[in-house]
Amino acid sequence: MQIGLIGLGQMGSGIAANILKAGHELTVYNRTRAKAEALVSEGAKVANRPADACRGEAVITMLANDAAVEDTVYGDGGVLASLSKSAIHISSSTISVALSTRLAADHARKGQRYVAAPVFGRPEAAAAAKLFVVAAGAPDAVKTVMPVFDAIGQRTFTVSENASAANIIKLSGNFLIASVIESLGEAMALVGKAGIDKHQYLEILTSTLFGAPVYKTYGSLIADAKFEPAGFAAPLGLKDVRLALAAGDDLRVPLPLASLLRDRYLTLLANGGENLDWSAIAGLAAKDAGTK
């Protein structure tokens, strides 16, 4: 397939490499051109502007937030203006439900197709083609781009004809991870202040009921209070919790645990946590307990 990819952050770069490996033609665009050029040796073409990445059958956007996606799609020479009829915009960024809904409508109006396809997985998973893809949109569109998903992930879940469903699932998934972080933060603040060894505690948890990777990964960071460098930075954590709350607000679904998380992230960022990993909210529980 002829594919474009806009956004070569940690996630986008890994994705691009795997699309090339799978044999597709790929044109990449990134604001900082150097990251695009790094992919030339693997076979990528470099676009000078977003429009040049929109000439193929599909273009993937993998950007930081709503604002970046809005600029790229709605700006002059943006995706909306540049994509051919029937071509597909694959939106893999973690964006708001509201923006995804708006994109679906605007692409439909232009005779273009839109698939929301956020992914689960950290940069290492992107590099290893081990992402989980959650895809939603018109069935024919999803089917068309399935080879792309096969190239970048270990499994694709097709969830709905309603594109924004994929975004809600992604946001609620990140909410669940942040909930694990908060609960572990509180539990470790408690056992830690009681004099129990946090690593042994974590070993008990993960070898009994809490064997999932999230408990191992984050439990270990929390036990060590090792919140740098950030695998996923705190401001992104705040952003995603805020988007989950916004989705709840639109649908009138109160999410008290998400509210608690939002207040934690604000506290973290108001107190110098800008560059910490999003698991650093667990440190606030320890701080509130006077043990840090």
Added chain:
Amino acid sequence: MQIGLIGLGQMGSGIAANILKAGHELTVYNRTRAKAEALVSEGAKVANRPADACRGEAVITMLANDAAVEDTVYGDGGVLASLSKSAIHISSSTISVALSTRLAADHARKGQRYVAAPVFGRPEAAAAAKLFVVAAGAPDAVKTVMPVFDAIGQRTFTVSENASAANIIKLSGNFLIASVIESLGEAMALVGKAGIDKHQYLEILTSTLFGAPVYKTYGSLIADAKFEPAGFAAPLGLKDVRLALAAGDDLRVPLPLASLLRDRYLTLLANGGENLDWSAIAGLAAKDAGTK
């Protein structure tokens, strides 16, 4: 070994059977005598009163709550009055940190030994000798009763010389499970109201980042809103969250997520949830969202 066991509820009965299977001599006491007699065919002796279960090297108490343990230990002819010097009281009930601390001190004063050994696992695990035992107390005492733990569980974690550490770990573990229930309840209220199939959603969660048994077990109950019959009843959930909060209060560790859980359980119980499973608090998130 010569062992006594007081308390033959769903958990205690399974434990008793496995102690007998392992070849120990066991004397059992239960307020409702019938449950004790059911074990005679498997080799148990039946005690007429708690004191008669306290003649051996160790006695296990496996009772519903602090009040039941206090009665059994401090009452006339109770464990404290009846246990020989150096004999060991193994407290496996989920009780408060405060009571466990008090038991440790009072047994020490009497020249008796005390091991806190709460367990993780539902009745099926007790029956299958698959419990996880978290043991704390004087090392010699823990060592002495290790054959008992081997008989009833799949693994024993020895955590501290300070007996109440085991109780804090047990309580914080149940707090973590309840946190999973709450987070899944909110997430499913959100995706459910967005029209996403809850079972497919759960499948995505458990086949990606949330593979732990707690997510599978409770996620399935929540997706089906199947809160009866109770595997672990809501009032016990409230009790355990309350005890976690009390431990936090004593140590001055705020636990805002536990506070949220406590309010959920009170709401559930104030609205007819007495006989529901403790995962029924997840139904409150759906109810608040107007979808139930």
Added chain:
Amino acid sequence: MQIGLIGLGQMGSGIAANILKAGHELTVYNRTRAKAEALVSEGAKVANRPADACRGEAVITMLANDAAVEDTVYGDGGVLASLSKSAIHISSSTISVALSTRLAADHARKGQRYVAAPVFGRPEAAAAAKLFVVAAGAPDAVKTVMPVFDAIGQRTFTVSENASAANIIKLSGNFLIASVIESLGEAMALVGKAGIDKHQYLEILTSTLFGAPVYKTYGSLIADAKFEPAGFAAPLGLKDVRLALAAGDDLRVPLPLASLLRDRYLTLLANGGENLDWSAIAGLAAKDAGTK
């Protein structure tokens, strides 16, 4: 003075009448023209479009929310396009801090002046010229329109050269009122379930430490569970709490009590509370307690 007023809801109509009474020339615009014509007998001129209300020295906007203000200001023939150089836009609607900041910048760019002047007081107070006005903006602009504030309110507080400060004060004030509602709701749920007479309870509160009007007004509604008709409707309550949270989010100030209020309003609106008074969240505390 020659003044325009856009928005003749319950608040705007009372304000208009008092401006006329004070002897100013007033041109009014309202989407539903009938409300404008009702003021002709009191001396008002009726504008056919917003632009016609912008010909004088100042124009007041008193509209429902951000969207209405944005339409009126930024639309074709809107306030921004129509106001003369140096003329003043008095924004009295309860709007977001972000929009107020944007209005200040855009009017400055056009050589126009901008005063944020939200008011405290219910429709009765607007009708009786008993509003409290919180004004912020360039001192000369505030001074110029002071006769308008004198005409509509009992007291004006000039708070800052930074216009949006007035909006934050207004939003935080509504947050404080909603906090009173929530606290009274919980307290009355408690004493009510204990069998104490709620009216006597309220009498004790208001004749001792809680003599402020908010306690009397809302306490009485809550004791009677009389949430209809709405003096200030629940969706407006949600809107204002949401804007307070947004202000906190921008400034990185966590507001956990506002988070609790937001969840209450979402619960209320998800369960049929659309037309109730914003004090109806107090009924949720009673419902959670199983007493409603």
Added chain:
Amino acid sequence: MQIGLIGLGQMGSGIAANILKAGHELTVYNRTRAKAEALVSEGAKVANRPADACRGEAVITMLANDAAVEDTVYGDGGVLASLSKSAIHISSSTISVALSTRLAADHARKGQRYVAAPVFGRPEAAAAAKLFVVAAGAPDAVKTVMPVFDAIGQRTFTVSENASAANIIKLSGNFLIASVIESLGEAMALVGKAGIDKHQYLEILTSTLFGAPVYKTYGSLIADAKFEPAGFAAPLGLKDVRLALAAGDDLRVPLPLASLLRDRYLTLLANGGENLDWSAIAGLAAKDAGTK
């Protein structure tokens, strides 16, 4: 009347002086005898032990907490053992609903009478005979001791034949005050970070909708972040919120705002706030916002 008074803290000393002024015979007991002797010049007799303060028609207990009241009432030579038949125990301490209920039952069993009569007011109000008394118990008993209440307070509210009703009202009243503190703390954190003068903000609040003394008193402490010396110490604030939650727990009334307050107090006490005024939780909102 012949009256005893046990407990001469800041509150008890003021109460004692006013009872003497009103012409009653008063025997006082205090653990630290010096405080009792200070009242001799005003006409008090000094008791050597609690029992000696229980010889008259009524004895007032005004002590720090449940434990102190339990010791004084149930200990050897305590109130229960010493009070004559029909004599009245007036319990003015802020104690738990559970203890008040138990005292009512135990005094009845002894043929003694029991009136719960907690008071609202700070030490200055106690000294000035300006307390508000909330009295509950058998009508004849309340009537008998009314002259005592007239001597110490500006107004007495008789609320129920059920003694513990008075305790619930007292606890819920303190919960309402703490709610005001929290809401003001959050509001001031917000406006403060926005650069608004906190004293002017408070002036706006108290001269408009929030004229009640609690807003003036605590608003001023919060605007100045002046939390020392403690008028009412933080540990007492935690105690009272905890007792309100316990009352809610017994009656199954969730109190989410009280839960938030409890977590605030724990955070405060875990971080060195032991000797601060209970309004110091407002400083936590500022700290979370990074402005302290």
